[in-house]
Amino acid sequence: MYDFSYKRPTSLSDAAEMSEQAEDGSFLAGGMTLIPALKLRLASPSILIDLGGVQDLTGISQENNTLTVRAMTKHADVAVSSEVKNAIPALSEVAESIGDPQVRNRGTIGGSISNADPAADYPAALLGLGATVETNSRTIGSDDFFTGLFGTALNANELVVAVHFPIPKRAVYMKFPNPASRYAIVGVMVAECSDEIRVAVTGAGPSVFRVFEMEEALQKNFSPNSIQDMIVSADGLNEDMHASADYRAHLITVMAKRAVAKLI
Amino acid sequence: MIPVTLTLNGKVVSADIEPRTLLVQLIRDHFHLTGTHVGCDTSQCGACVVHVDGVSVKSCTMLAVQVDGAKVQTIESLADKERLHPMQQAFKDHHGLQCGFCTPGIIMSALNLIAKNPNPSESDIRDWLEGNLCRCTGYHNIVKAISAGAEAMKS
Ligand SMILES: Cc1cc2nc3c(=O)[nH]c(=O)nc-3n(C[C@H](O)[C@H](O)[C@H](O)COP(=O)(O)OP(=O)(O)OC[C@H]3O[C@@H](n4cnc5c(N)ncnc54)[C@H](O)[C@@H]3O)c2cc1C
Ligand code: FES
Ligand code: FES
Numbered sequence: 001m002y003d004f005s006y007k008r009p010t011s012l013s014d015a016a017e018m019s020e021q022a023e024d025g026s027f028l029a030g031g032m033t034l035i036p037a038l039k040l041r042l043a044s045p046s047i048l049i050d051l052g053g054v055q056d057l058t059g060i061s062q063e064n065n066t067l068t069v070r071a072m073t074k075h076a077d078v079a080v081s082s083e084v085k086n087a088i089p090a091l092s093e094v095a096e097s098i099g100d101p102q103v104r105n106r107g108t109i110g111g112s113i114s115n116a117d118p119a120a121d122y123p124a125a126l127l128g129l130g131a132t133v134e135t136n137s138r139t140i141g142s143d144d145f146f147t148g149l150f151g152t153a154l155n156a157n158e159l160v161v162a163v164h165f166p167i168p169k170r171a172v173y174m175k176f177p178n179p180a181s182r183y184a185i186v187g188v189m190v191a192e193c194s195d196e197i198r199v200a201v202t203g204a205g206p207s208v209f210r211v212f213e214m215e216e217a218l219q220k221n222f223s224p225n226s227i228q229d230m231i232v233s234a235d236g237l238n239e240d241m242h243a244s245a246d247y248r249a250h251l252i253t254v255m256a257k258r259a260v261a262k263l264i
Numbered sequence: 265m266i267p268v269t270l271t272l273n274g275k276v277v278s279a280d281i282e283p284r285t286l287l288v289q290l291i292r293d294h295f296h297l298t299g300t301h302v303g304c305d306t307s308q309c310g311a312c313v314v315h316v317d318g319v320s321v322k323s324c325t326m327l328a329v330q331v332d333g334a335k336v337q338t339i340e341s342l343a344d345k346e347r348l349h350p351m352q353q354a355f356k357d358h359h360g361l362q363c364g365f366c367t368p369g370i371i372m373s374a375l376n377l378i379a380k381n382p383n384p385s386e387s388d389i390r391d392w393l394e395g396n397l398c399r400c401t402g403y404h405n406i407v408k409a410i411s412a413g414a415e416a417m418k419s
Pocket of ligand 2: 301302307
Protein backbone atom coordinates (compact mmCIF):
# COMPACT_ATOMS: atom_id res chain seq x y z
CA MET A 1 0.00 0.00 0.00
CA TYR A 2 1.37 3.43 -0.93
CA ASP A 3 1.38 5.98 1.84
CA PHE A 4 -1.26 8.68 2.04
CA SER A 5 -2.28 11.35 4.47
CA TYR A 6 -5.37 10.82 6.59
CA LYS A 7 -8.09 13.25 7.55
CA ARG A 8 -11.10 12.78 9.77
CA PRO A 9 -13.56 15.64 9.29
CA THR A 10 -16.50 16.05 11.64
CA SER A 11 -18.88 17.88 9.30
CA LEU A 12 -20.18 17.28 5.80
CA SER A 13 -19.04 20.67 4.59
CA ASP A 14 -15.50 20.05 5.88
CA ALA A 15 -15.44 16.64 4.19
CA ALA A 16 -16.51 18.12 0.87
CA GLU A 17 -14.05 20.98 1.18
CA MET A 18 -11.15 18.66 1.98
CA SER A 19 -12.01 16.62 -1.06
CA GLU A 20 -12.15 19.72 -3.26
CA GLN A 21 -8.78 20.92 -2.02
CA ALA A 22 -7.13 17.52 -2.37
CA GLU A 23 -5.57 16.85 -5.72
CA ASP A 24 -6.35 13.19 -5.50
CA GLY A 25 -8.49 12.44 -2.45
CA SER A 26 -10.75 9.54 -1.68
CA PHE A 27 -13.55 9.18 0.84
CA LEU A 28 -13.23 6.25 3.23
CA ALA A 29 -16.43 4.66 4.55
CA GLY A 30 -16.35 1.04 5.78
CA GLY A 31 -13.16 0.37 3.84
CA MET A 32 -14.33 -3.10 2.80
CA THR A 33 -13.66 -2.29 -0.85
CA LEU A 34 -11.26 0.61 -0.62
CA ILE A 35 -8.69 -0.93 1.75
CA PRO A 36 -8.28 -4.11 -0.36
CA ALA A 37 -7.95 -1.82 -3.42
CA LEU A 38 -5.25 0.24 -1.67
CA LYS A 39 -3.36 -2.94 -0.80
CA LEU A 40 -3.44 -4.05 -4.42
CA ARG A 41 -2.43 -0.53 -5.48
CA LEU A 42 -5.53 -0.39 -7.64
CA ALA A 43 -6.22 2.86 -5.83
CA SER A 44 -3.52 5.23 -4.63
CA PRO A 45 -5.12 8.43 -3.34
CA SER A 46 -2.85 11.05 -1.78
CA ILE A 47 -5.43 11.76 0.94
CA LEU A 48 -8.02 9.56 2.61
CA ILE A 49 -10.96 11.47 4.01
CA ASP A 50 -12.53 9.22 6.64
CA LEU A 51 -16.29 9.78 6.87
CA GLY A 52 -16.39 7.82 10.16
CA GLY A 53 -16.31 10.99 12.25
CA VAL A 54 -18.86 13.01 10.28
CA GLN A 55 -21.96 13.78 12.30
CA ASP A 56 -25.43 12.90 11.10
CA LEU A 57 -24.32 10.41 8.48
CA THR A 58 -25.71 7.33 10.23
CA GLY A 59 -29.19 6.20 11.10
CA ILE A 60 -32.49 4.90 9.80
CA SER A 61 -35.75 6.83 9.93
CA GLN A 62 -39.22 6.77 8.47
CA GLU A 63 -41.40 9.67 7.50
CA ASN A 64 -44.78 9.09 5.88
CA ASN A 65 -44.18 6.64 3.09
CA THR A 66 -40.40 6.97 2.88
CA LEU A 67 -37.70 5.02 4.67
CA THR A 68 -34.38 6.81 4.86
CA VAL A 69 -31.05 5.08 5.39
CA ARG A 70 -28.14 7.46 5.88
CA ALA A 71 -24.92 6.84 4.00
CA MET A 72 -22.67 5.52 6.80
CA THR A 73 -25.27 3.06 8.13
CA LYS A 74 -23.70 -0.37 8.24
CA HIS A 75 -25.14 -3.42 6.51
CA ALA A 76 -25.46 -5.17 9.91
CA ASP A 77 -27.59 -2.31 11.27
CA VAL A 78 -29.92 -2.31 8.25
CA ALA A 79 -30.25 -6.11 8.55
CA VAL A 80 -31.48 -6.03 12.18
CA SER A 81 -33.38 -2.73 12.19
CA SER A 82 -37.00 -3.23 13.25
CA GLU A 83 -37.95 -0.10 11.31
CA VAL A 84 -36.54 -1.61 8.12
CA LYS A 85 -38.14 -4.99 8.85
CA ASN A 86 -41.54 -3.37 9.33
CA ALA A 87 -41.40 -1.02 6.37
CA ILE A 88 -39.40 -2.96 3.75
CA PRO A 89 -38.49 -6.48 4.91
CA ALA A 90 -36.84 -7.13 1.53
CA LEU A 91 -34.30 -4.39 2.26
CA SER A 92 -33.35 -6.05 5.51
CA GLU A 93 -32.89 -9.32 3.60
CA VAL A 94 -30.67 -7.60 1.04
CA ALA A 95 -28.41 -6.29 3.81
CA GLU A 96 -28.35 -9.65 5.60
CA SER A 97 -27.30 -11.41 2.39
CA ILE A 98 -24.14 -9.32 1.92
CA GLY A 99 -20.78 -11.04 2.43
CA ASP A 100 -20.15 -12.22 5.98
CA PRO A 101 -20.77 -10.80 9.48
CA GLN A 102 -17.46 -8.92 9.62
CA VAL A 103 -18.07 -7.30 6.22
CA ARG A 104 -21.59 -6.37 7.37
CA ASN A 105 -20.17 -4.90 10.59
CA ARG A 106 -18.08 -2.39 8.60
CA GLY A 107 -19.50 -2.00 5.10
CA THR A 108 -21.94 0.85 4.48
CA ILE A 109 -24.79 1.55 2.08
CA GLY A 110 -23.11 4.77 0.89
CA GLY A 111 -19.87 2.93 0.13
CA SER A 112 -21.63 0.11 -1.62
CA ILE A 113 -23.63 2.29 -4.01
CA SER A 114 -20.79 4.76 -4.64
CA ASN A 115 -18.57 1.86 -5.59
CA ALA A 116 -21.33 0.36 -7.82
CA ASP A 117 -19.76 -3.08 -8.12
CA PRO A 118 -21.64 -4.99 -10.85
CA ALA A 119 -22.25 -7.84 -8.37
CA ALA A 120 -23.23 -5.73 -5.36
CA ASP A 121 -26.65 -6.21 -3.78
CA TYR A 122 -27.78 -2.72 -2.74
CA PRO A 123 -27.93 -1.41 -6.32
CA ALA A 124 -30.75 -3.91 -7.01
CA ALA A 125 -32.64 -2.62 -3.96
CA LEU A 126 -32.25 1.02 -5.00
CA LEU A 127 -33.30 0.46 -8.60
CA GLY A 128 -35.96 -2.12 -7.75
CA LEU A 129 -37.62 0.10 -5.17
CA GLY A 130 -37.18 3.32 -7.14
CA ALA A 131 -35.12 4.98 -4.40
CA THR A 132 -33.64 8.47 -4.47
CA VAL A 133 -30.02 9.21 -3.57
CA GLU A 134 -29.41 12.39 -1.60
CA THR A 135 -25.95 13.89 -1.98
CA ASN A 136 -24.39 16.97 -0.41
CA SER A 137 -25.57 19.02 -3.39
CA ARG A 138 -28.67 17.41 -5.00
CA THR A 139 -30.92 14.36 -5.26
CA ILE A 140 -30.53 11.71 -7.95
CA GLY A 141 -33.17 9.13 -8.86
CA SER A 142 -31.97 5.53 -8.91
CA ASP A 143 -32.80 5.28 -12.63
CA ASP A 144 -30.10 7.90 -13.25
CA PHE A 145 -27.67 7.02 -10.48
CA PHE A 146 -26.03 3.84 -11.82
CA THR A 147 -24.36 4.60 -15.13
CA GLY A 148 -22.22 1.58 -15.98
CA LEU A 149 -19.42 -0.65 -14.76
CA PHE A 150 -18.39 0.84 -11.38
CA GLY A 151 -20.01 4.02 -12.68
CA THR A 152 -22.36 6.43 -10.94
CA ALA A 153 -23.73 9.90 -11.63
CA LEU A 154 -21.70 11.26 -8.68
CA ASN A 155 -19.33 14.08 -9.56
CA ALA A 156 -15.81 14.22 -8.18
CA ASN A 157 -15.98 15.42 -4.56
CA GLU A 158 -19.71 14.67 -4.37
CA LEU A 159 -20.80 12.74 -1.32
CA VAL A 160 -23.71 10.39 -0.78
CA VAL A 161 -25.57 11.54 2.33
CA ALA A 162 -28.61 9.25 2.41
CA VAL A 163 -30.85 6.96 0.40
CA HIS A 164 -34.61 7.49 0.48
CA PHE A 165 -36.71 4.40 -0.25
CA PRO A 166 -40.41 4.78 -1.05
CA ILE A 167 -42.16 1.99 0.88
CA PRO A 168 -43.54 -0.53 -1.62
CA LYS A 169 -46.72 -2.56 -1.28
CA ARG A 170 -44.60 -5.66 -1.41
CA ALA A 171 -41.09 -6.55 -2.54
CA VAL A 172 -38.67 -9.41 -2.46
CA TYR A 173 -35.00 -9.97 -3.32
CA MET A 174 -33.87 -13.30 -4.75
CA LYS A 175 -30.16 -13.85 -4.99
CA PHE A 176 -28.06 -16.59 -6.47
CA PRO A 177 -24.86 -15.96 -4.53
CA ASN A 178 -21.33 -16.81 -5.41
CA PRO A 179 -20.73 -19.51 -2.80
CA ALA A 180 -17.33 -18.13 -1.81
CA SER A 181 -17.79 -14.35 -1.61
CA ARG A 182 -21.62 -14.14 -1.43
CA TYR A 183 -21.57 -11.43 -4.10
CA ALA A 184 -24.54 -11.87 -6.45
CA ILE A 185 -23.98 -13.99 -9.54
CA VAL A 186 -27.50 -12.83 -10.27
CA GLY A 187 -29.80 -11.01 -7.87
CA VAL A 188 -33.32 -9.87 -8.74
CA MET A 189 -35.50 -7.43 -6.83
CA VAL A 190 -39.19 -7.51 -7.72
CA ALA A 191 -41.31 -4.77 -6.17
CA GLU A 192 -44.90 -3.69 -6.41
CA CYS A 193 -44.66 0.04 -5.84
CA SER A 194 -47.56 2.44 -5.46
CA ASP A 195 -48.05 2.93 -9.20
CA GLU A 196 -45.80 0.42 -10.96
CA ILE A 197 -44.07 -2.93 -10.80
CA ARG A 198 -40.28 -2.86 -10.95
CA VAL A 199 -37.83 -5.66 -11.72
CA ALA A 200 -34.15 -4.84 -11.15
CA VAL A 201 -31.24 -7.19 -11.83
CA THR A 202 -27.74 -7.05 -10.35
CA GLY A 203 -24.75 -9.32 -10.97
CA ALA A 204 -25.73 -10.16 -14.52
CA GLY A 205 -24.61 -7.08 -16.43
CA PRO A 206 -21.89 -4.42 -16.14
CA SER A 207 -24.35 -2.42 -14.05
CA VAL A 208 -27.71 -2.99 -12.42
CA PHE A 209 -30.63 -2.76 -14.90
CA ARG A 210 -34.43 -3.08 -15.13
CA VAL A 211 -36.26 -5.66 -17.22
CA PHE A 212 -39.12 -3.62 -18.66
CA GLU A 213 -40.64 -6.54 -20.53
CA MET A 214 -41.10 -8.46 -17.28
CA GLU A 215 -42.47 -5.39 -15.53
CA GLU A 216 -45.16 -4.98 -18.18
CA ALA A 217 -46.10 -8.65 -18.13
CA LEU A 218 -46.33 -8.66 -14.33
CA GLN A 219 -48.42 -5.51 -14.40
CA LYS A 220 -51.01 -7.41 -16.47
CA ASN A 221 -50.80 -10.65 -14.56
CA PHE A 222 -48.73 -10.94 -11.39
CA SER A 223 -47.75 -14.57 -11.73
CA PRO A 224 -44.51 -16.47 -12.39
CA ASN A 225 -46.17 -17.94 -15.49
CA SER A 226 -46.40 -14.57 -17.16
CA ILE A 227 -42.60 -14.21 -17.28
CA GLN A 228 -41.50 -17.79 -17.63
CA ASP A 229 -40.70 -17.60 -21.34
CA MET A 230 -38.88 -14.29 -21.16
CA ILE A 231 -35.15 -14.72 -21.53
CA VAL A 232 -33.03 -11.57 -21.34
CA SER A 233 -30.48 -11.59 -24.19
CA ALA A 234 -27.04 -12.80 -23.10
CA ASP A 235 -25.39 -10.16 -25.31
CA GLY A 236 -23.34 -7.87 -23.12
CA LEU A 237 -23.95 -9.81 -19.91
CA ASN A 238 -21.02 -10.64 -17.65
CA GLU A 239 -18.99 -13.72 -18.39
CA ASP A 240 -16.31 -14.90 -15.95
CA MET A 241 -14.98 -17.94 -14.10
CA HIS A 242 -18.14 -18.04 -11.99
CA ALA A 243 -20.78 -18.15 -14.73
CA SER A 244 -21.20 -17.72 -18.48
CA ALA A 245 -23.37 -14.99 -19.97
CA ASP A 246 -25.94 -17.58 -21.09
CA TYR A 247 -26.14 -19.03 -17.60
CA ARG A 248 -26.63 -15.58 -16.13
CA ALA A 249 -29.39 -14.83 -18.66
CA HIS A 250 -31.10 -18.06 -17.64
CA LEU A 251 -30.73 -17.25 -13.94
CA ILE A 252 -32.44 -13.88 -14.35
CA THR A 253 -35.70 -15.58 -15.35
CA VAL A 254 -35.35 -18.24 -12.66
CA MET A 255 -34.69 -15.72 -9.90
CA ALA A 256 -37.45 -13.37 -11.12
CA LYS A 257 -39.95 -16.22 -11.19
CA ARG A 258 -38.96 -17.31 -7.68
CA ALA A 259 -39.33 -13.73 -6.47
CA VAL A 260 -42.83 -13.43 -7.90
CA ALA A 261 -43.81 -16.84 -6.53
CA LYS A 262 -42.65 -15.79 -3.08
CA LEU A 263 -44.73 -12.62 -3.24
CA ILE A 264 -48.05 -14.29 -4.02
CA MET B 265 3.12 9.93 11.63
CA ILE B 266 -0.21 10.13 13.42
CA PRO B 267 -0.83 9.51 17.13
CA VAL B 268 -3.51 6.97 18.05
CA THR B 269 -4.84 6.17 21.50
CA LEU B 270 -7.09 3.21 22.11
CA THR B 271 -8.18 0.86 24.86
CA LEU B 272 -6.54 -2.44 23.99
CA ASN B 273 -7.72 -5.38 26.07
CA GLY B 274 -8.75 -3.02 28.84
CA LYS B 275 -5.56 -0.90 28.93
CA VAL B 276 -5.24 2.56 27.43
CA VAL B 277 -2.32 2.54 24.99
CA SER B 278 -0.92 4.96 22.41
CA ALA B 279 1.32 4.75 19.38
CA ASP B 280 2.65 6.97 16.59
CA ILE B 281 1.99 5.31 13.29
CA GLU B 282 1.96 5.85 9.54
CA PRO B 283 -1.62 6.34 8.26
CA ARG B 284 -1.29 3.23 6.10
CA THR B 285 -0.68 0.97 9.11
CA LEU B 286 -3.32 -1.74 9.30
CA LEU B 287 -5.03 -2.51 12.60
CA VAL B 288 -3.54 -6.01 12.55
CA GLN B 289 -0.05 -4.54 12.14
CA LEU B 290 -0.63 -2.26 15.11
CA ILE B 291 -1.77 -5.20 17.21
CA ARG B 292 0.95 -7.63 16.16
CA ASP B 293 4.00 -5.54 15.31
CA HIS B 294 3.58 -2.61 17.65
CA PHE B 295 1.94 -4.20 20.68
CA HIS B 296 3.34 -7.71 20.11
CA LEU B 297 0.00 -9.43 20.56
CA THR B 298 0.58 -12.22 18.08
CA GLY B 299 -2.56 -14.25 18.78
CA THR B 300 -4.32 -12.35 16.01
CA HIS B 301 -3.20 -13.95 12.76
CA VAL B 302 -2.90 -12.88 9.13
CA GLY B 303 -4.04 -15.68 6.85
CA CYS B 304 -4.95 -14.09 3.53
CA ASP B 305 -4.53 -10.32 3.94
CA THR B 306 -7.38 -10.04 1.40
CA SER B 307 -10.44 -9.89 3.72
CA GLN B 308 -11.46 -13.49 3.07
CA CYS B 309 -10.25 -15.83 5.81
CA GLY B 310 -11.11 -14.25 9.16
CA ALA B 311 -7.86 -15.31 10.91
CA CYS B 312 -7.44 -11.65 11.88
CA VAL B 313 -10.85 -11.12 13.52
CA VAL B 314 -10.85 -8.92 16.63
CA HIS B 315 -13.54 -6.85 18.32
CA VAL B 316 -13.77 -3.09 17.88
CA ASP B 317 -16.30 -1.48 20.21
CA GLY B 318 -17.88 -4.86 20.80
CA VAL B 319 -18.33 -6.10 17.24
CA SER B 320 -16.16 -8.44 15.22
CA VAL B 321 -14.12 -6.98 12.37
CA LYS B 322 -11.32 -8.13 10.10
CA SER B 323 -8.29 -6.30 11.44
CA CYS B 324 -6.46 -6.71 8.10
CA THR B 325 -9.16 -4.56 6.51
CA MET B 326 -9.18 -1.65 8.91
CA LEU B 327 -6.65 1.11 9.29
CA ALA B 328 -5.11 1.50 12.73
CA VAL B 329 -5.99 5.23 12.67
CA GLN B 330 -9.66 4.24 12.49
CA VAL B 331 -9.57 2.81 16.03
CA ASP B 332 -8.42 6.04 17.64
CA GLY B 333 -10.61 6.36 20.74
CA ALA B 334 -12.09 2.87 20.33
CA LYS B 335 -12.06 -0.26 22.46
CA VAL B 336 -10.21 -3.15 20.82
CA GLN B 337 -10.26 -6.70 22.16
CA THR B 338 -8.09 -9.53 20.94
CA ILE B 339 -7.94 -13.23 21.75
CA GLU B 340 -5.39 -12.44 24.49
CA SER B 341 -8.13 -10.74 26.52
CA LEU B 342 -10.16 -13.90 27.04
CA ALA B 343 -8.29 -16.21 29.42
CA ASP B 344 -8.16 -15.34 33.08
CA LYS B 345 -4.50 -16.14 33.77
CA GLU B 346 -4.34 -19.96 33.54
CA ARG B 347 -8.10 -20.36 33.26
CA LEU B 348 -9.34 -20.54 29.70
CA HIS B 349 -12.48 -18.66 28.66
CA PRO B 350 -15.42 -21.12 28.38
CA MET B 351 -15.35 -20.75 24.59
CA GLN B 352 -11.61 -21.55 24.48
CA GLN B 353 -12.17 -24.50 26.80
CA ALA B 354 -14.97 -25.77 24.54
CA PHE B 355 -12.63 -25.68 21.52
CA LYS B 356 -10.12 -27.72 23.50
CA ASP B 357 -12.73 -30.21 24.74
CA HIS B 358 -14.37 -30.70 21.35
CA HIS B 359 -11.23 -30.79 19.21
CA GLY B 360 -12.34 -27.61 17.49
CA LEU B 361 -8.83 -27.03 16.18
CA GLN B 362 -5.97 -28.87 14.54
CA CYS B 363 -3.17 -26.49 13.51
CA GLY B 364 -4.93 -23.68 15.38
CA PHE B 365 -4.16 -20.94 12.87
CA CYS B 366 -7.81 -20.02 12.30
CA THR B 367 -8.84 -20.49 15.95
CA PRO B 368 -8.33 -17.01 17.43
CA GLY B 369 -10.34 -15.43 14.62
CA ILE B 370 -13.07 -18.03 14.86
CA ILE B 371 -13.38 -17.65 18.63
CA MET B 372 -13.59 -13.84 18.38
CA SER B 373 -16.17 -14.20 15.63
CA ALA B 374 -18.18 -16.76 17.65
CA LEU B 375 -18.26 -14.48 20.70
CA ASN B 376 -19.87 -11.78 18.57
CA LEU B 377 -22.52 -14.30 17.52
CA ILE B 378 -23.22 -15.34 21.12
CA ALA B 379 -23.54 -11.69 22.14
CA LYS B 380 -26.29 -11.27 19.54
CA ASN B 381 -27.83 -14.69 19.92
CA PRO B 382 -27.02 -16.64 23.10
CA ASN B 383 -28.78 -19.78 21.77
CA PRO B 384 -27.54 -20.22 18.20
CA SER B 385 -28.74 -23.25 16.25
CA GLU B 386 -26.32 -25.29 14.18
CA SER B 387 -27.38 -23.43 11.04
CA ASP B 388 -27.04 -20.04 12.78
CA ILE B 389 -23.46 -21.01 13.62
CA ARG B 390 -22.66 -22.25 10.13
CA ASP B 391 -24.13 -19.10 8.55
CA TRP B 392 -22.21 -16.90 10.92
CA LEU B 393 -18.91 -18.61 10.07
CA GLU B 394 -19.19 -17.43 6.45
CA GLY B 395 -16.25 -15.09 7.04
CA ASN B 396 -13.93 -17.65 8.66
CA LEU B 397 -11.96 -20.27 6.77
CA CYS B 398 -10.44 -23.35 8.38
CA ARG B 399 -8.19 -25.54 6.25
CA CYS B 400 -7.90 -28.39 8.75
CA THR B 401 -10.97 -29.38 10.67
CA GLY B 402 -13.83 -29.57 8.17
CA TYR B 403 -15.75 -27.23 10.54
CA HIS B 404 -17.77 -29.98 12.20
CA ASN B 405 -16.01 -29.82 15.55
CA ILE B 406 -15.82 -26.05 15.37
CA VAL B 407 -19.60 -25.92 15.19
CA LYS B 408 -19.89 -28.37 18.10
CA ALA B 409 -17.40 -26.34 20.14
CA ILE B 410 -19.28 -23.09 19.57
CA SER B 411 -22.55 -24.72 20.61
CA ALA B 412 -20.96 -26.11 23.76
CA GLY B 413 -19.18 -22.82 24.45
CA ALA B 414 -22.47 -20.94 24.18
CA GLU B 415 -24.02 -23.31 26.75
CA ALA B 416 -21.02 -23.05 29.08
CA MET B 417 -21.08 -19.26 28.93
CA LYS B 418 -24.54 -19.25 30.49
CA SER B 419 -23.26 -20.57 33.82
C1 LIG C 1 -15.15 -10.61 1.65
C2 LIG C 1 -16.13 -9.59 1.12
C3 LIG C 1 -17.37 -10.02 0.66
C4 LIG C 1 -18.30 -9.10 0.17
N1 LIG C 1 -19.50 -9.57 -0.27
C5 LIG C 1 -20.42 -8.69 -0.76
C6 LIG C 1 -21.70 -9.14 -1.19
O1 LIG C 1 -22.05 -10.31 -1.12
N2 LIG C 1 -22.57 -8.21 -1.69
C7 LIG C 1 -22.25 -6.88 -1.75
O2 LIG C 1 -23.06 -6.08 -2.20
N3 LIG C 1 -21.04 -6.43 -1.33
C8 LIG C 1 -20.13 -7.29 -0.83
N4 LIG C 1 -18.91 -6.82 -0.39
C9 LIG C 1 -18.64 -5.36 -0.45
C10 LIG C 1 -19.16 -4.64 0.79
O3 LIG C 1 -20.57 -4.61 0.74
C11 LIG C 1 -18.65 -3.19 0.95
O4 LIG C 1 -19.26 -2.70 2.05
C12 LIG C 1 -18.96 -2.20 -0.16
O5 LIG C 1 -18.45 -2.60 -1.37
C13 LIG C 1 -18.28 -0.85 0.06
O6 LIG C 1 -18.74 -0.23 1.19
P1 LIG C 1 -17.73 0.42 2.24
O7 LIG C 1 -18.56 1.17 3.18
O8 LIG C 1 -16.83 -0.61 2.78
O9 LIG C 1 -16.95 1.49 1.32
P2 LIG C 1 -15.41 1.83 1.13
O10 LIG C 1 -14.63 0.62 0.79
O11 LIG C 1 -14.92 2.66 2.25
O12 LIG C 1 -15.54 2.78 -0.16
C14 LIG C 1 -15.87 2.27 -1.44
C15 LIG C 1 -15.84 3.42 -2.46
O13 LIG C 1 -16.94 4.30 -2.27
C16 LIG C 1 -16.49 5.63 -2.00
N5 LIG C 1 -17.41 6.14 -0.96
C17 LIG C 1 -17.66 5.56 0.24
N6 LIG C 1 -18.64 6.24 0.89
C18 LIG C 1 -19.01 7.27 0.08
C19 LIG C 1 -19.98 8.31 0.19
N7 LIG C 1 -20.80 8.42 1.25
N8 LIG C 1 -20.09 9.20 -0.84
C20 LIG C 1 -19.29 9.08 -1.94
N9 LIG C 1 -18.36 8.12 -2.09
C21 LIG C 1 -18.22 7.22 -1.10
C22 LIG C 1 -15.05 5.49 -1.55
O14 LIG C 1 -14.31 6.64 -1.85
C23 LIG C 1 -14.59 4.29 -2.36
O15 LIG C 1 -14.23 4.69 -3.65
C24 LIG C 1 -17.97 -7.72 0.11
C25 LIG C 1 -16.72 -7.27 0.58
C26 LIG C 1 -15.79 -8.19 1.08
C27 LIG C 1 -14.49 -7.69 1.56
S1 FES D 1 -6.09 -12.02 7.19
FE1 FES D 1 -7.80 -10.74 7.47
S2 FES D 1 -9.37 -11.84 6.51
FE2 FES D 1 -7.64 -13.09 6.12
S1 FES E 1 -7.30 -25.60 12.57
FE1 FES E 1 -5.91 -25.33 10.98
S2 FES E 1 -6.87 -23.79 9.79
FE2 FES E 1 -8.36 -24.23 11.24
